Structure formats: C-alpha cells, structure tokens
Amino acid sequence: xxxxxxxxxxxxxxxxxxxxxxxxxxxxxxxxxxxxxxxxxxxxxxxxxxxxxxxxxxxxxxxxxxxxxxxxxxxxxxxxxxxxxxxxxxxxxxxxxxxxxxxxxxxxxxxxxxxxxxxxxxxxxxxxxxxxxxxxxxxxxxxxxxxxxxxxxxxxxxxxxxxxxxxxxxxxxxxxxxxxxxxxxxxxxxxxxxxxxxxxxxxxxxxxxxxxxxxxxxxxxxxxxxxxxxxxxxxxxxxxxxxxxxxxxxxxxxxxxxxxxxxxxxxxxxxxxxxxxxxxxxxxxxxxxxxxxxx
Amino acid sequence: xxxxxxxxxxxxxxxxxxxxxxxxxxxxxxxxxxxxxxxxxxxxxxxxxxxxxxxxxxxxxxxxxxxxxxxxxxxxxxxxxxxxxxxxxxxxxxxxxxxxxxxxxxxxxxxxxxxxxxxxxxxxxxxxxxxxxxxxxxxxxxxxxxxxxxxxxxxxxxxxxxxxxxxxxxxxxxxxxxxxxxxxxxxxxxxxxxxxxxxxxxxxxxxxxxxxxxxxxxxxxxxxxxxxxxxxxxxxxxxxxxxxxxxxxxxxxxxxxxxxxxxxxxxxxxxxxxxxxxxxxxxxxxxxxxxxxxxxxxxxxxxxxxxxxxxxxxxxxxxxxxxx
Numbered sequence: 001x002x003x004x005x006x007x008x009x010x011x012x013x014x015x016x017x018x019x020x021x022x023x024x025x026x027x028x029x030x031x032x033x034x035x036x037x038x039x040x041x042x043x044x045x046x047x048x049x050x051x052x053x054x055x056x057x058x059x060x061x062x063x064x065x066x067x068x069x070x071x072x073x074x075x076x077x078x079x080x081x082x083x084x085x086x087x088x089x090x091x092x093x094x095x096x097x098x099x100x101x102x103x104x105x106x107x108x109x110x111x112x113x114x115x116x117x118x119x120x121x122x123x124x125x126x127x128x129x130x131x132x133x134x135x136x137x138x139x140x141x142x143x144x145x146x147x148x149x150x151x152x153x154x155x156x157x158x159x160x161x162x163x164x165x166x167x168x169x170x171x172x173x174x175x176x177x178x179x180x181x182x183x184x185x186x187x188x189x190x191x192x193x194x195x196x197x198x199x200x201x202x203x204x205x206x207x208x209x210x211x212x213x214x215x216x217x218x219x220x221x222x223x224x225x226x227x228x229x230x231x232x233x234x235x236x237x238x239x240x241x242x243x244x245x246x247x248x249x250x251x252x253x254x255x256x257x258x259x260x261x262x263x264x265x266x267x268x269x270x271x272x273x274x275x276x277x278x279x280x281x282x283x284x285x286x287x288x289x290x291x292x293x294x295x
Numbered sequence: 296x297x298x299x300x301x302x303x304x305x306x307x308x309x310x311x312x313x314x315x316x317x318x319x320x321x322x323x324x325x326x327x328x329x330x331x332x333x334x335x336x337x338x339x340x341x342x343x344x345x346x347x348x349x350x351x352x353x354x355x356x357x358x359x360x361x362x363x364x365x366x367x368x369x370x371x372x373x374x375x376x377x378x379x380x381x382x383x384x385x386x387x388x389x390x391x392x393x394x395x396x397x398x399x400x401x402x403x404x405x406x407x408x409x410x411x412x413x414x415x416x417x418x419x420x421x422x423x424x425x426x427x428x429x430x431x432x433x434x435x436x437x438x439x440x441x442x443x444x445x446x447x448x449x450x451x452x453x454x455x456x457x458x459x460x461x462x463x464x465x466x467x468x469x470x471x472x473x474x475x476x477x478x479x480x481x482x483x484x485x486x487x488x489x490x491x492x493x494x495x496x497x498x499x500x501x502x503x504x505x506x507x508x509x510x511x512x513x514x515x516x517x518x519x520x521x522x523x524x525x526x527x528x529x530x531x532x533x534x535x536x537x538x539x540x541x542x543x544x545x546x547x548x549x550x551x552x553x554x555x556x557x558x559x560x561x562x563x564x565x566x567x568x569x570x571x572x573x574x575x576x577x578x579x580x581x582x583x584x585x586x587x588x589x590x591x592x593x594x595x596x597x598x599x600x601x602x603x604x605x606x607x608x609x610x611x612x613x614x615x616x617x618x619x
Binding site: 034061071091092097165175213223268 | 406411414508555
C-alpha cells in the first residue's frame with residue numbers, strides 16, 4: 001500500500017491549510033531566495049502578509065482545537081496510555097540518557113548461573129567469550145568506520161545483524177559518516193543468565209581512543225570529536241538453552257559450529273560448506289545485543 | 296407655465312421625497328450594516344476567545360491525565376521492585392513450551408528465532424518511518440489490520456507529518472531526520488496461540504536516539520516532548536518565530552529526541568501456514584537478478600527495480616502495544 005493512501009480528516013486538512021497560510025504570511029520576514037534583507041512591511045504585500053500572520057497567531061486555536069479533538073477521538077484512551085507510558089526526551093538530555101549502561105548483576109547470581117551452564121556444558125569457558133568480545137568490538141569499529149556491516153556477519157545474530165545493517169543504511173542515506181580510532185583496553189563478564197529457552201552472557205569492554213560522527217552535507221558534528229576518551233560498551237551473547245560448545249571451538253575459534261569447517265558464511269549467516277544457518281544461536285553463542293555508553 | 300411650474304413643483308417634491316427616501320435608506324442600511332458588522336466581529340471574537348479557552352482546557356486536561364497516569368505507573372514500578380536490566384527473567388506464558396512443541400511438530404521448518412528477528416527489525420523500521428517519513432519498508436512487514444490500531448495510526452500520522460514538515464525553502468541535503476542509535480535487548484517470545492490464526496506475542500525493550508539536522512531542529516525536537524504549558528508555549532512561540540525568521544537563512548541546527556520503552560508485538564499468520572525454509576534464506580537476494588538487497592529498508596531491487604516479495608507463510612505484524 002503506498003504511503004499516500006492515508007487520507008487526512010477534515011480537521012487535519014484545515015490545520016494543514018492553516019499551516020500553509022502561516023508559512024506564506026511568515027515569508028515576509030524571510031530573506032529573499034537570492035539573499036539580502038527580508039522586506040518586512042516595506043511593501044504593501046509585505047504589510048498584508050504581516051497582518052495575515054498576526055491574524056493567524058490570534059486565530060491559531062480555531063484551527064488547532066478541531067485537530068486536537070479529532071486526534072483525541074481517533075486515539076481515545078490508547079493515546080493517553082501511550083503518552084503516559086513512553087519515555088521521550090529531547091535536546092542534550094536525550095543524547096546523554098540514551099545507552100546508559102546498566103549496573104552489573106550481583107556476582108553471586110552470575111557465578112551460580114555460570115556454574116549451572118558449566119555443569120550442563122563442560123566445554124563452556126567464560127574467558128573464551130571475553131576474548132571474543134574484544135575481537136567483536138574491533139570488527140564493530142571497522143564496520144562503523146567503513147559503513148559496511150559484512151565484517152560483523154561472523155559473530156552477530158541474524159536479528160542484530162539485520163538491525164545493524166539497516167542502521168548503517170539509514171546513516172549513509174542521511175549522509176552521516178563515522179571517523180575515529182579506538183581499541184579495547186579491558187573486558188570482563190558482568191552477567192550470566194539462564195532460562196528454559198536461552199542462555200545469555202553479558203561482557204563489558206572498556207574502549208580508549210577517539211570517534212566522531214558527522215553529518216557531511218551540512219558539516220555538523222553530531223557526536224564525539226578528535227579528543228581522546230574512554231568509554232564502556234556492553235555486548236550480550238546468547239545461545240539456545242540446549243546448545244553445547246562445538247568440538248572445534250565454534251564461532252569464537254573461526255570454525256563452523258555445525259560442520260567444523262573453517263568459517264565462511266554467506267550474508268544469511270549460512271555456512272558455505274554445510275549450508276546450515278549458524279548465526280541463529282541454535283549451535284553456538286552469537287551477539288544479540290550491543291550497547292555503547294552515551295557520547 | 297403653470298403646467299411647467301406644477302411640473303417643477305411636483306418634480307421638486309418628488310426629488311425631495313426620493314432624496315429623503317435615499318437618505319433614510321442609507322441611514323437604515325448603515326445602521327443595519329454597522330450592527331451586522333459589529334455582530335459578525337462580535338461572533339468572531341467570541342469564537343476565537345472560546346477556542347483559546349477550549350485549547351487551554353484540552354491541554355491542561357491532557358497534561359493532568361498524563362501526569363496522573365505517569366504517577367500511577369511510577370508507583371507500580373516501585374512496588375514491582377528493582378530497576379530493570381536487559382538480562383531479566385522473561386515473563387513467558389506457562390503453556391508456551393507446550394505450544395511451541397505443538398507448532399514445531401505441525402510446521403517442522405518453524406524457527407522462533409526467525410520470528411524474533413522480524414520483531415527486532417519491525418521496531419527499527421517503525422521508528423525509522425517515524426523519523427524519516429518513509430514508511431514503505433515497515434508496510435512490507437505489517438498486516439493491513441495494523442494500520443487501524445493505535446500504533447499503526449500513530450506511525451502513519453507521524454510519518455506523514457514529517458513528510459509535510461520538510462522545509463520547502465531549505466535544500467534537501469541540509470535537512471535530515473534519522474535514528475542514530477537503536478539499542479534493543481534480545482526480544483522474547485512470551486505467548487503463542489494456535490487456532491484458525493496463529494498468534495505470537497513478542498516483547499521488545501529498546502532505546503532509540505534520533506537526530507534532527509535542519510533549520511529549527513532544536514524547536515522541532517522540543518515540540519516532540521512537550522510536558523508542561525510553559526514548554527508548550529515556548530515550543531509554539533519558537534515555531535512561529537522560526538517560520539518568520541530562520542527558514543530562509545538555511546542555518547542548520549541539531550536536535551535530539553530519544554525514545555525508550557517496552558513493547559509487545561503481536562504477529563499473525565493463518566492457522567494452516569507453513570514456513571518455507573528456502574524463502575527465509577532467499578529473502579535477502581533478488582529472485583530476478585540475484586543481487587543482494589542492501590538492507591531490510593530496501594523495498595525493491597536496486598539493480599532491476601523488481602519489487603521485493605514477501606515470503607509465503609510469513610508472520611505479519613498486527614498490533615504493537617506499549618507495556619506499562
């Protein structure tokens with residue numbers, strides 16, 4: 001269905017038309033397209049536009065109230081529930097509140113869950129995952145700098161890979177480029193969890209270096225800069241609750257967890273030798289969540 | 296002469312009568328007109344005054360209702376206990392493992408992991424549509440019924456509003472709205488119902504950060520998070536000011552909006568639908584020319600422009616509700 005299939009209600013059309021008139025009237029105070037000073041009230045048309053603009057301000061609620069009422073009737077209680085439940089922030093507050101790293105889970109809980117996993121799967125070793133998290137962070141950096149998600153294919157779950165790929169696509173469409181240089185200086189497991197369906201391990205890495213995100217068409221720096229800094233990143237690995245560590249070491253050892261061949265995956269996360277999809281978490285650990293501190 | 300005099304006399308009398316009539320009519324018409332004009336202005340002033348009152352009543356009422364609901368939600372959160380982390384125990388339905396086994400036996404290629412991937416993707420595409428105004432990618436994943444739910448209407452309205460609000464005076468390259476960060480916890484399958492329609496409920500928690508690069512970006516971002524009458528007035532005043540002054544100068548501003556929350560996504564497919572194992576793998580390449588789609592945002596092949604098909608037996612998003 002095309003996007004244009006949505007029909008505007010009469011109240012919305014009225015408010016939209018009001019916006020257009022306000023925009024036209026406000027143009028008296030904008031500089032002309034070729035540059036120079038705005039004409040303001042210097043011409044009769046400018047004076048008329050100014051009067052219309054003032055009238056628009058006075059009459060604003062006449063057009064706004066039907067629009068609000070129509071929206072309230074359409075959304076009803078759901079709209080209020082949504083507004084009350086969703087956490088929306090704007091400005092610098094929004095920027096610095098996104099991606100706050102959660103406190104580590106209690107050590108005793110983590111230890112107990114790790115022991116439970118080790119009892120079921122003797123091949124499970126936490127340090128293998130920390131080492132893998134360090135390597136994964138390096139590849140994530142490469143994919144952000146190049147705008148190409150392919151290098152992350154070998155350790156990301158299919159879901160996260162698709163999200164990462166789409167995110168890089170969105171940034172590229174918007175003309176945003178990432179530059180920088182950083183590496184991991186420290187990594188530690190901060191949470192282990194087991195449920196009837198899945199097992200999850202959270203690894204926290206500390207990165208040092210610099211990074212910058214820039215909107216190239218306007219030259220606006222979105223985040224970061226050339227100055228060196230350190231920050232934390234959380235990587236959550238997960239696998240199916242009945243998966244066992246593969247004999248050859250699996251994905252962290254660059255081996256196919258299904259057939260044991262050297263790791264060579266297509267874009268779907270399927271091994272080119274055995275055709276098995278190995279990045280769904282059924283055979284081995286895969287990265288299901290990646291979070292970087294606000295920057 | 297007498298006749299002339301009589302004629303003149305009668306003419307003068309007639310003229311006097313006519314003049315008197317015209318004068319009287321003019322006075323009457325002026326009086327009526329003045330009264331009409333006065334009353335029209337009076338009515339207009341009354342309507343405008345009433346609409347200002349209504350606007351404030353509506354806004355104050357909404358703010359009070361939302362504040363009360365937020366307060367109740369905070370109290371419930373405190374009662375429920377500790378702050379949530381991404382690794383939290385899933386609140387799965389007790390019958391889920393049995394139903395999952397039942398579905399797997401009926402549809403041997405069913406893989407809940409693929410369903411969870413679609414859910415994760417749907418969230419990003421929905422917020423991308425709300426940020427960029429381009430909703431074609433999310434429409435591929437949704438059932439028609441989704442667009443009559445609150446989330447569907449909200450997404451469609453927000454996307455349309457973004458398309459309409461693009462500043463026609465600023466060059467397209469100088470204005471962008473896009474999600475820069477999308478951090479989601481691993482989605483969880485929390486319920487499954489089997490019947491004439493198979494229904495899967497998936498819980499997704501995420502935070503997304505959206506950047507707005509355009510003239511008046513800070514005001515646009517602030518308008519998205521109006522929380523008080525003061526901030527509403529500042530936002531409205533700022534927008535009016537931007538319309539008058541900033542747009543033509545193309546001064547690019549930078550604004551941020553973040554969203555976070557937990558959502559339950561309901562996916563549907565007909566009871567007899569079966570997963571096509573080949574389709575899941577083939578969905579990333581064009582069936583006509585074999586080219587790989589750049590990402591799930593692509594709705595057609597970049598090379599041969601063939602429309603990207605939907606896999607048969609595909610689950611479709613039917614509803615999305617916020618978890619309070």
